[in-house]
Amino acid sequence: MATVEYAAALNLALREEMRRDPRVYVIGEDIVLGVPFGVTKGLAEEFGPERVLNAPISEAAIVGSALGAAMTGLRPVVDMHFADFVTCAMDEVANQIAKSRYMFGGQVDCPLVLRMPYGIGKSAGGHHSNSVEGWFINIPGLKICIPSTPRDARGLLKTAIRDPDPVMVFEHRGLYRVVGEVPDEEELIPLGSAEVKRPGSDVTVIATARMVHAALEAAELLAREGISAEVVDPRSLVPLDRETLAGSVAKTHRVVIAEEGPMRGSAGAWLAWVVMEECFDDLDGPIARVAGPNVPIPFSPPLEAACTPDSEAVAAACRQVLK
Amino acid sequence: MTPGPDQLLEMYAAMLRVRLFEERARELYAGGRIPGFIHLSVGQEAVAVGVCAALRRDDYLLSTHRGHGHLIAKGGSLRALMAELYGKASGCCKGKGGSMHIADASVGYLGANGVLAAGCVLAPGVGLSIQMRKTDQVVVAIFGDGAANRGPFHEGVNLAALWRAPAVFVCENNRWASTTAQAVSTAGGSIAQRAAGYGIPGVTVDGNEVLAVVEAVGEAVARARRGEGPSLVEAQTIRWLGHYEGDPQLYRGKDEVAEGRGRDPVGRLRQVLEERNLLDAAHAARIEAAVKGEIDDAVAFAEASPLPDARAAFEDLFAFYPWRD
Numbered sequence: 111m112a113t114v115e116y117a118a119a120l121n122l123a124l125r126e127e128m129r130r131d132p133r134v135y136v137i138g139e140d141i142v143l144g145v146p147f148g149v150t151k152g153l154a155e156e157f158g159p160e161r162v163l164n165a166p167i168s169e170a171a172i173v174g175s176a177l178g179a180a181m182t183g184l185r186p187v188v189d190m191h192f193a194d195f196v197t198c199a200m201d202e203v204a205n206q207i208a209k210s211r212y213m214f215g216g217q218v219d220c221p222l223v224l225r226m227p228y229g230i231g232k233s234a235g236g237h238h239s240n241s242v243e244g245w246f247i248n249i250p251g252l253k254i255c256i257p258s259t260p261r262d263a264r265g266l267l268k269t270a271i272r273d274p275d276p277v278m279v280f281e282h283r284g285l286y287r288v289v290g291e292v293p294d295e296e297e298l299i300p301l302g303s304a305e306v307k308r309p310g311s312d313v314t315v316i317a318t319a320r321m322v323h324a325a326l327e328a329a330e331l332l333a334r335e336g337i338s339a340e341v342v343d344p345r346s347l348v349p350l351d352r353e354t355l356a357g358s359v360a361k362t363h364r365v366v367i368a369e370e371g372p373m374r375g376s377a378g379a380w381l382a383w384v385v386m387e388e389c390f391d392d393l394d395g396p397i398a399r400v401a402g403p404n405v406p407i408p409f410s411p412p413l414e415a416a417c418t419p420d421s422e423a424v425a426a427a428c429r430q431v432l433k
Numbered sequence: 434m435t436p437g438p439d440q441l442l443e444m445y446a447a448m449l450r451v452r453l454f455e456e457r458a459r460e461l462y463a464g465g466r467i468p469g470f471i472h473l474s475v476g477q478e479a480v481a482v483g484v485c486a487a488l489r490r491d492d493y494l495l496s497t498h499r500g501h502g503h504l505i506a507k508g509g510s511l512r513a514l515m516a517e518l519y520g521k522a523s524g525c526c527k528g529k530g531g532s533m534h535i536a537d538a539s540v541g542y543l544g545a546n547g548v549l550a551a552g553c554v555l556a557p558g559v560g561l562s563i564q565m566r567k568t569d570q571v572v573v574a575i576f577g578d579g580a581a582n583r584g585p586f587h588e589g590v591n592l593a594a595l596w597r598a599p600a601v602f603v604c605e606n607n608r609w610a611s612t613t614a615q616a617v618s619t620a621g622g623s624i625a626q627r628a629a630g631y632g633i634p635g636v637t638v639d640g641n642e643v644l645a646v647v648e649a650v651g652e653a654v655a656r657a658r659r660g661e662g663p664s665l666v667e668a669q670t671i672r673w674l675g676h677y678e679g680d681p682q683l684y685r686g687k688d689e690v691a692e693g694r695g696r697d698p699v700g701r702l703r704q705v706l707e708e709r710n711l712l713d714a715a716h717a718a719r720i721e722a723a724v725k726g727e728i729d730d731a732v733a734f735a736e737a738s739p740l741p742d743a744r745a746a747f748e749d750l751f752a753f754y755p756w757r758d
Contacts, residue, residue, distance in 0.1 A: 135565070160565070166595065171588035174554025175561060178572075181543055182493065182562040201548055201585075206555070214536040214544060215527035216749035251750055274752035349754065 111293055117286040119260035120149045120225075123267040124187065126296065128157050131185060134271055137163040137172055138189025138225075147227055147286045150189060173199035173224070177207050180222040180276075187271060192238045193228035193280065207276045208251030219274045223267070229282040229320060229370055230407055230418050239407035239414075241371030243280045243318075247347060247380050253301055255346035256280040258322035260290035262345055265299030273301070282319040282370070302349035306358065310340030313428045314358040316381055317341060317368040321400070325368055327421035332428055339428055347377055355381075356388040363394040366427040370419055373401040398427040434487060434651030436644075438711050442720070444486050444643060445706055448699045449724045451478040451502040454511065457728050458501065458518060462678050466736075467518045471532040474502040476641075476673035476690075479698035480605045481506040483646025483668070484573055487654045493541040493559050493572040495552030497605070498533045500545030503575060509537040511731035521738035528741045529749065541570075550580035553589030553602065560598025560663070571657045573601045573650070579610025581624045590665065594631040597662035601653040604665065605640065607672040612684045625667035633663050640668030641698040644705065671696070 114122070128134045136150055142164045144151030154162040165172045169190075176186035190196055196203060203224070210220050230239045246252050253275055257263040263281065270277035307322055308329050317325040322343045329339040342358050344350060359365055365385050369378040382397050400423045407417055436444060455473045462471055474481065481502035488494065488507070496503040504514055509525065517524030518532050525537050536544040543559070546552055556574040563570045580586055581604055593600045604624045608615050621627070628635025634653070638645040646668050653664035671693030675682045706712035712720075 133565075135561075163561075166591065168588045168592060170585045171554045171557060171592040174551070174585060174589065175556075175558030175592060178495075178543075178555035178558025178560075179562040179565075180558075181538075181555075182559050183566055184558075184562045186558070201551065202554060205548055206546075206551055210544065211752065212750050213526060213530045213534040214538070215525065215529050216752075217526070217536055217538045218543070219752055253751070275754070348758070350758065352757065 111291040113289050114260050114292050115286065116260045116263050116288045116290070117148045119264040119292050120267055120281065121151065121153070122292065123264040124150065124153060125156065127268055127271040128153070128161060133183065134185045134187060135161040135163060136187045136189060137165050137176065139165055139167055139191045141189050147283065149225070149286070169195050169198035170202055173202040174206065176222045177202065177210065177220060180220045181210065181218045185221050185271060187223040187225060190224055190226050193226035193242050194237050194240050196226065196242065204249050208249050211275070212251055220276050221274050222276050223270045224276070224278045226278055226280045227283050228280055229284055230402070230414065231284040233409050233411055233414055235409045236406040241369070241402065243347065244371050244376035246278055247377050251276070252348065253277040253346065254280065254348045255301055256318045257345060258285065258319050258343050260288065261292050261297070262299060264292055265297045266301070266345065269298045269301055272298070277301070280319065284320050288323070299345065301346040302351050303346070304342055304344045304351035304354035306340060306354070307343050308339070308341040310338040310362065312338045312362055313340070313364040313366060313431055314362045315339050315341050315366045315368055315424060315428065316355060317343060317424070318377065319370065321368040321370055321419065321424070324419065324421040325424050328424035328428065331421065331425045337428060337432060344381070350384065352384060352388055355385065359385060359389040360392045363392055364431045365393065365397045366400060366424060366431060367397060368400040368419065368424050371402055372404045373399065374404050376401060395431055398431045400424050400427050434647060434655070436486060436647060440486065441706060441711060444482050445702050445712070446720050446724060447482045447485070447506050448478045448643065448702055449721060450727065451481055451505050452699050453724055453728050454505055455501060457732060459674070459678060461732070468520050469531050470677045470679070471518065472499040472677050473674050474499050476693045476698070477605060477607055477670045478502055479643035479646050480603070480640045480668045480670055483643045484575065484603055484650050486647045487651040488571065488573065490540055492570050493543055495543050495555055495559070495572065495574040496545045497552070497575055497577055497580070498545060498547055499577070500535060501532070504535055504537060504542050507542045508540045509542055511727055512734040513537065515731040515735040516738050519735040519738070520740065521735055522741040522745065523734070523738040527745060527749070550576050550583040550585040550589070552576060553580070554585040556589055556600045556602070557593040557596055557598045560593055560600045561596060563599050569658050571599045571601065571654050573603055575603045575605055577610065578604060578606040578608065578615045578619060578624060579613070581627065582619060590628070590631050590633070590663065593663040594633050597660065599657040599660070600663040601650060601657055602663060602665045603650060604667040606667055606669045609672060609676065611676045623667070625665055628665035633665060635665040635667070637667045637669060640670030641696045641701065643698055643702050
């Protein structure tokens, strides 16, 4: 086991897959230097400019060209730079990538990965802070994973690159410098495999990405109060590991769902539906949700903080469902 | 490129195949045999056939919402195409695409598209794939004059030019973006001129003259195959029918269609063939009978094919998806 940063774990996954498969290439804005997050740093030195393509600031062409390449035999990994910018390639994602296999009756594979650096933090303001995974939950034809740890980031990205279908990988900006253990040997984490990040018996907290860490902090706080919280990380939203979620709820009977994006129409709202559908008879009370407010992310630090769900919010929700 | 006698006769048959297929589709649609809505290319056959005559079977084509003719000219199965228009399980997309989303990967036809200029951004990626796989294939993206005002056209041409991608952008200019005239939607007038901004060749040809189309596109394809990068060809043609079937066309007078019929691309090629003593009336009748037979066969196939089982709606979303959502 080596202890590495989340960004370095993603870098490792890219290197491993590019070494393994000459069809894999990466494309995005500023990716040769690997700024601002360092995920693609050094790839150009190893794999050359033919496979590490610095693209113009031209999101529709970056994402659209990836589909053209994927349909004709390559395996592109797109760096969206900031997930917010996917709006400039929304037709390419929603109408072209998500639908091509289906609308063509299964004639073509679309093996491509969209890496989505997203999330709130460091006063990045309204155009560089959004948690947009909820937009894509609503689009059939996209697989969506959302790793919270370096180990998951590496294992899921590798699986995503080998997947024959389009996969979006949501990487929270606030996690890039988080460190964790990554196995020395190769590890592929299947899509649709949730993981219990901390076992507990009184309440299940289903959390994604940065909120997994907030939930683990909350669990520590709650432990001091004699409350045992179980933290479950779905790791991928499409496909979703319903069994692991349901298994946890069957044990605890109480559920908090924590995410960073806005409350309305979100991934957490979908998860709440799934819990209701799978576990209605197991629930001892209503599900509580922790999510961002329904406002754009503001710039000024105290305003941004007011819109950032944290461990206190998760702990408060747990206390509430246990009342 | 200059087609020889055999290819000229093949091109004539192909033009007729597109024309008669579209006219038959029109009748079938009016008769309620085809659901949804369809966009026909009657009068525009020289673009489809001229482009595809410059291509090999393994070259790629990205098409438009008005794409039946492009698929036919690329060599796609008439049976699978007609069955798709019918929404039958035996259609090229198993009934999941329909007229606006037909595809036939076996002939490199990577899809009609319901979104204008969508293919223009796919093209540089297909070109990149050709470059990385080190083949000498070429990709053509066809788009309309309306699509030339969308961002993906500009982004796609820019990226293809930067990468020197083996791509050819063909604007099938039929003067109308749906019901809006090019004159009031397209600044600068010429779409071919936009190529200059990206440092690539841009030419305008008579899109009703198949020999002019094949020559211009052939030159662009040869350039792309040599690794010299993309080109833009604007083929100016005339749409004989409405934007969609059932379009009352209140926005234009009858003189434009009369002009189109006066410059009938099928008739013009036939005239060339007759002048060169490559075709006489008896031969022309044989070709027409053969093409009609193919279309009759395609219609019979579509009629006889079963509708898809409703369960098929839940297949083909992913290649690999053993989980419940």
